[in-house]
Amino acid sequence: KAGVTQTPRYLIKTRGQQVTLSCSPISGHRSVSWYQQTPGQGLQFLFEYFSETQRNKGNFPGRFSGRQFSNSRSEMNVSTLELGDSALYLCASNPGGSYEQYFGPGTRLTVT
């Protein structure tokens, strides 16, 4: 089975712009979670989608949003980008009913 894929792998944006990141889970996996990784804060949970519904949400401002499509692919959007949004954004998929998380390679976002 193919692993979790994330596109794009690298992205450079300017403050104030918005960005959309994409995650395709492992085939058959219905849960997708998003995490932000920065040197200062480490890995922090953003949100989780299961069967197109947001099931859990971390402590991030409303500028961070996401959605999941019927084929389980997920997108996250960040509006009005700030310098502090520069990070590695990781998504993970889970088949549902299991604790094991399978992570993608991440999208490196740089905000200038």
Added chain:
Amino acid sequence: KQEVTQIPAALSVPEGENLVLNCSFTDSAIYNLQWFRQDPGKGLTSLLLIQSSQREQTSGRLNASLDKSSGRSTLYIAASQPGDSATYLCAVGSGYSTLTFGKGTMLLVSP
């Protein structure tokens, strides 16, 4: 709020040594604890998952233990190799998909 702490933050050892990485968490009401490996600039690779009802898990040269009551887990790496060099992350699961991570231990194994 769950907090996860990993000690040490960095570790440098010669090849062949056995080593222990430590993880502690503040809330013992967990579903599971997972250890991951992360290579520079890359995603996470799952190493071991311990369910809350289990005490330890083993995979090859890796052994992880869990003591829920004391809020501690250890990852034991036997006969370390240069290929083991990476950052090791401990994560506590409070549900099926929500993980709280520690800041990691950066391990360097020199030949």
